[in-house]
Amino acid sequence: MSLKVYAFTCGHLTGELGHLMEGGEGRIRLPIPAYLIEHPKGTALFDTGMRPDCQHDPAARLGARLTGLFEFDYHPGEEISARLTALGREPEKIDLIINSHFHFDHVGGNALIPNATMLVQRREWDAGMDPDSAAKRGFNPRDFDLGHKLRLVDGEHDVFGDGSVVCLPTHGHTPGHQSLKLHLAGGDVVLAADSCYFCRTLRERRLPRFAYDKEAMLVALDRLAALETAGARIFFGHDPEFWQTVPQAPTAIT
Numbered sequence: 012m013s014l015k016v017y018a019f020t021c022g023h024l025t026g027e028l029g030h031l032m033e034g035g036e037g038r039i040r041l042p043i044p045a046y047l048i049e050h051p052k053g054t055a056l057f058d059t060g061m062r063p064d065c066q067h068d069p070a071a072r073l074g075a076r077l078t079g080l081f082e083f084d085y086h087p088g089e090e091i092s093a094r095l096t097a098l099g100r101e102p103e104k105i106d107l108i109i110n111s112h113f114h115f116d117h118v119g120g121n122a123l124i125p126n127a128t129m130l131v132q133r134r135e136w137d138a139g140m141d142p143d144s145a146a147k148r149g150f151n152p153r154d155f156d157l158g159h160k161l162r163l164v165d166g167e168h169d170v171f172g173d174g175s176v177v178c179l180p181t182h183g184h185t186p187g188h189q190s191l192k193l194h195l196a197g198g199d200v201v202l203a204a205d206s207c208y209f210c211r212t213l214r215e216r217r218l219p220r221f222a223y224d225k226e227a228m229l230v231a232l233d234r235l236a237a238l239e240t241a242g243a244r245i246f247f248g249h250d251p252e253f254w255q256t257v258p259q260a261p262t263a264i265t
């Protein structure tokens with residue numbers, strides 16, 4: 012049973028490190044990752060990056076609050092569908108979109124993957140469908156309530172039934188955030204997404220300013236640390252230094 016996994020950079024955002032890591036200073040340029048996972052039983056994306064209209068006019072798309080927080084560095088050809096096409100894959104043939112959570116830089120490309128089933132934690136879906144909690148969490152249903160078939164899961168979930176791709180509940184950043192554990196030839200990899208923005212988040216337990224539940228975030232970090240101790244490689248959500256070490260498509264992660 013062998014997986015093929017590819018990493019894509021779907022643009023960058025620049026923001027204040029202090030918002031993203033307690034005590035951080037200055038500004039930081041964040042990679043926006045998405046991953047393609049090819050399994051004999053199907054193909055999956057883990058996150059889809061930002062909407063392509065953010066390439067031209069993010070303020071019109073996202074509103075003043077988000078565009079006040081971030082500078083956008085996102086260009087045609089960097090959206091998930093273009094990244095897939097450049098790798099020789101058809102966006103229409105992707106079977107699954109596994110979203111870590113519903114923030115705009117993780118679900119913005121869902122609209123470009125029209126025939127996939129969306130696999131998310133039920134808690135995240137419920138938070139996204141409740142107008143009050145969606146507004147509080149900064150979710151926009153137009154990013155994810157697009158008529159995709161839904162596969163809602165509760166907690167840990169074995170995606171293909173053979174233990175090679177497993178959703179791990181890492182709630183806290185949002186109500187139903189999840190990470191993804193992959194069993195590769197070179198060992199286990201955990202795609203942390205926003206449960207852990209940076210390597211320093213894990214090492215120093217410095218949380219972001221904005222979080223749904225900081226206690227739950229710390230529990231999630233403990234879980235990542237335990238997986239790392241057991242030999243897994245943790246892929247941090249938006250760490251620019253770490254990201255430089257990650258092979259990009261067409262080179263596979265092994």
Ligand SMILES: [Zn+2]
Nearest residue numbers: 112114184205
């Ligand atoms: Zn987020």
